[in-house]
Amino acid sequence: MKSYVKTNVAYLACVILFFLSISCENLSPDIRINESGINSITVPEQFNWKTSEDYRFVISNSQDQVIEITSLDKNVIYHKGTYIEDSYGQYSIDLNIPAYISEVKVNGNTVSLNGPTVIDLDMKAISSSVNYMVDLSGGLANLGDVDELENIDKFTVEAWINSDDWMTDGPLFYRVLESGHRPKLFRLNLEGGNLYFMAGQYVDYGSRPCFKYQMSAYTNNCVHIALVYDGSASTTSQKLKFFINGEQQTLDGTNYLAPVPTLISGFDTDLFIGSLGGSVDEIRFWDYARTTTQISDNYMKGLMGNEDGLLAYYQCNEGSGSVLIDKTSNYNGSMTSAVWSENTCVDDNSSIDYDFDGIADIYDDFPDDPNRTYAVYWPAAEAGTLIFEDSYPSMGDCDYNDLVVGYRFKTITDAFNKVVEIECEIELKAHGSDSDIGLAFQLPNANLSLLTDLNVEGYNTVNAVSISGNGLETGQDKPVVVVFDQISNLMGDMMNTAIDGNRASPQTITITMTPTPSAYYTNDFKLHEWNPFIIQSNNRGYELHLVNRAPTKLASNSYFGTMDDSSVPSNNRYYVTCNNIPWAIDFPVEFKYVYEGKDLADAYPYFKKWVESGGVDFTDWYTNLASEYRNADYIYSP
Template identity: 25%
Template sequence: MYLFIKIMTFILLLVSPKVFAVAFDSCPSKAYLFQGKPVSVYGINLVTGTNSLLQDDTGLPSNINGVGFNETDRYIYGYDTTNYTIVRLGQNFQATTLNVSGLPSDKTFYVGDVYQHHYYVYRSGTGFYKIDLSPLDSNVNATLTAELITSTASVSLTDFAFHPSNDHLYGVDNGSGGLYEFNISTGVATYIGDTGETGTFGAMYFDVDGNLYLSRNQDGQVYRVNLSTQAIIDSGVVPAVKFADGPFSSQNDGARCANAPLIDTDEPATIDFGDAPDSYGSTLASNGARHALDDTTWLGSSVDGDYYAAQSPDSDDSITSDDEDGVGFVTALEPGLDSVISVTASTEGVLSAWFDWNDDGDFSDEGEQVITDKALVTGSNNIVISVPFGATVGSTWSRFRFSQQSGLAYFGGSTSGEVEDHEITIVDANTTQRHFPSATGYVTLAYEDNWPETADYDMNDLVLRYRITEVLKNGEVAKIIISGKLAAVGASYHSGFAVRLENIIASDIDTTKTRLYYNSVLQSGSPQEAGMSEASFILINDAIDVSSYDCYFFRTNHGCREDIGLEFELQFSLTTPVATENMPAMPYDPFLFATPGYYHGPVFAQAPGRSYEIHLADKAPTEQFNTEFYQLAQDTSDPSTSRYFKTVNNMPWALLIYDEWQWPREYVDLTTAYPDFADYTLSGGETHTDWYDINNAITNKYY
């Protein structure tokens, strides 16, 4: 008996896999993705983009492509591109090689799908074929015959899929992004419209509602094209909208039961939806925000799954457990002011958030994404946001998405995390604004960094565009925004740029709401200077470093026509609003300082560092300044007479010009580029007050 069992086991191992191929039990909601050689089969949840490996050994050392799900017998059919044969796979994804005649013996087929018990394959430049699968119902070894529909196959496809509600195939041309409809009787391809996306769409699927899904090989991104009605198809308006992120591969093909819903409600709910009104993109039909539960990433104390997005009067909390507890609004949301939000994270991840500031029922307007891929730590995270001055007072909505994925939009799927939608209230704070020099304009600040020597006096060593906005609450200054652009760095010395607020005590600044942004990116660390009795902020620590120019000097040589590369914005709030009469006059005190650790000229025995400052004329330096530097070289500063940073002829080392001024070229003396400037300074500013006007400049002497 033992010998008999061993012999039978050996025989079973030798029998063709087709004997053990078992059809799928039902029409599955999952999409199947075939990748690589030898092929591996993945299960894809199109709703979120999550995927799992189902089989890495189909029994063939081959690539299988052109796959399609047959709803009649519930098998997957595909083309073995290695052996030029047709194969069939059941729910264990073991491949059975079929007997087929009538196909070219030297051509592979990467495009295929199944409809009404027929397998269709397509190859550009070769032809369009169909194969009747019904002989397999009685004999898996039956010989199938491929019938040529047409030899005209000019559309560049890597997959197509059957619509569940008509007898047409649809595919997207890789090069043009054009959507085509294929008549399966004649093979005629009809152009429908432009999807707006190009690439190698190696896997295409339909859902039961008539939406076409495109999986792009290069990046795994899944797009959805709405083909749900004939009217939409006839209109030709068929944009491909980003739906989710899936796995990517150079060899990619997909199969799915088109009549299955995307979400199987017979299985436990494993997706979290938002529950704001659907105008914000909440339901699956509107490609709403949704996350696959990964058992690791959520906000607050927990997260639970939904089958759909709850809509008012229901909410996520009312239909399941109260899990919308990860976001807390610590301070009121007031137009023009800062607000603190507390976010509790289960683990490290990234957070993005949107606010409908204008209460128009969407998150798509400029400035409504207020948090972008903010890294969170496990536990509590305090985040400061700025409420726009023009935010509409009253109730509106916000959306928070926490995930291991970055780059999420306010809509679409995510493979991990949670989405929380919160109804919020914008409070009327009686806020107003005042600007220097205007709401949209800039003044120019220009510095000569050779102080106390005049040297080349080209006044282009540090040039900035500069603007201040004060937010007043009930008539008192509550918040300040200092913004600008680094316009030129014609310097060989390393210098920084800072701003002091005279008579504003450093402790009057709310350090929890102080932020510095470079090109809209929040910078780490606090910009407020430590150890100062008056409030002072470092906006740029080393202008040479942050300008990152290709030319020897940044935007001072005539042949160096680079774009401005750095825009900065400093935002800070006062712990208690300050009456306008107690605020320093704008532009406050913007100054240049020497970057610590760098040589700064022969006048100094060692690197002067932060103790070196250059201020606007007759503006006293900060407490960090080394007063022993007074009256070195050409400087005639005299604190007893409130004279600072001027030569004997009143020539300053810093300028503020109420214009977007054009500075002198490198090594061109300011008085050479703008001859009226010398008389302007000698007169104490009484004459030639328009010396800086470009019409008073010498041609070819300014940048």
């Protein structure tokens, strides 16, 4: 808790706002006005200081078993669950997504967030119920300049092939060095019933590919092939391996026709797939030599597109158009004379389900556990951040580092979308004051039956609060979890905030919330509407919340309207100053907080414009790493 010299300008500003019907009585001498700091900002009256937006996705007519909502690059999963319709024939889920995100993907389909916050999606209109292949007989697709397949000593290519006739000549993929009259090839192709691989050989009279395999026995059958190249290996059999339907084939001198190079390079054309006499599906290029186990365990499974080492992945399930979509978002193909055909090789529903919970392993986060199916993180796999000024009801120095914590919820559900367990990981990062405070959170809109049907473990409490037998705080009318009640039990004063100040390792508290089995859905908890707050270890009636978040039943109302606080409970106005400045801010990602005594607005130049626009402009003011977006000298560095 910090104090400063009285400023008459602040007093005058608040008096003016008082006559505008905003409660600004009993002003503290602590509010400072400077030309660039947070107290110089004109904050719109209704601004809520939220850095994320709430959405409800209402999905109908899905032909897919699993609903997955992700970022455009699919690296962030916002939701995953089994498509089970409610009594209205719909599947509904409430999500909280960072405000700087304008589009997401729902089962691979791009959906705009620049509209209503209730998003109705008829999946029948945007998704295909048919699983397709690409018939490349006489056709091809240009994948562009796949740089990663130039100057390589390792790669793996996989595909499902349904050949009408393995005797029909044509390549599966190829690349050419066009200069000169002896083109150099990087190619996997069929010729006379054999599958040949050329790894940089020149085409000339008497030239030979380095590998062949007889495929004629598989005519009119679906077959999965995988070719694994490792130029760094010491023997020919280790440099080039071949798999059919997940099994490594025994190769000998009749298969290896020429030396296998240690490096494949020297090509100046794009990479093509096509002209094969049949249809292909699930084409995958990897930048490393896949192991026998990796191939045998995964050849019957689909991919998400964000797997490590995956260069390009063509699921071949568009069904129309001339674009062959790469699910890695790296190399979409442009098709010429190729046509779509219904897939008779790999049925999506035939994917392996090892634990027999009804969900294919590719979607199952716990393939060995029939009681657990999905693990979804909020705000995402990356933790969010809470920052506090703990001098309430007086406004302090606006560095918002009196308490800095990271948070992340992990919700585990079963195949029927019932919550099995919720894990809340809280990381105490900084304590920039000398107040002995605690941290708690309320679930204000959760199903009230959870007051008795929820068991909480892992909290760090001493004696400042009263905890019931099931781990929730006693005396509350809504579920309240106390994370810790005395910060002095975890971290000292003025830690991890000053330039030359004290340093301490972050402390992690892991809260586990377990509801009555098979009784509650994710929406029964409404985690995205959580209400975090700090308390004082010697005064349980003291609570400090985010802007306009109501206090809990145990909070004292005696602080409202005192010093710098202008809360008006009858108007649902809470925990803001007379000029609408908060004591706490919540971020849906990791936030780089500022040094002791440095104003948040001075550290992040576009923060002011974001606030004054009511949160419309510069929503990336804290995530953009461009130099003009941040004053690095003001931002804490461990």
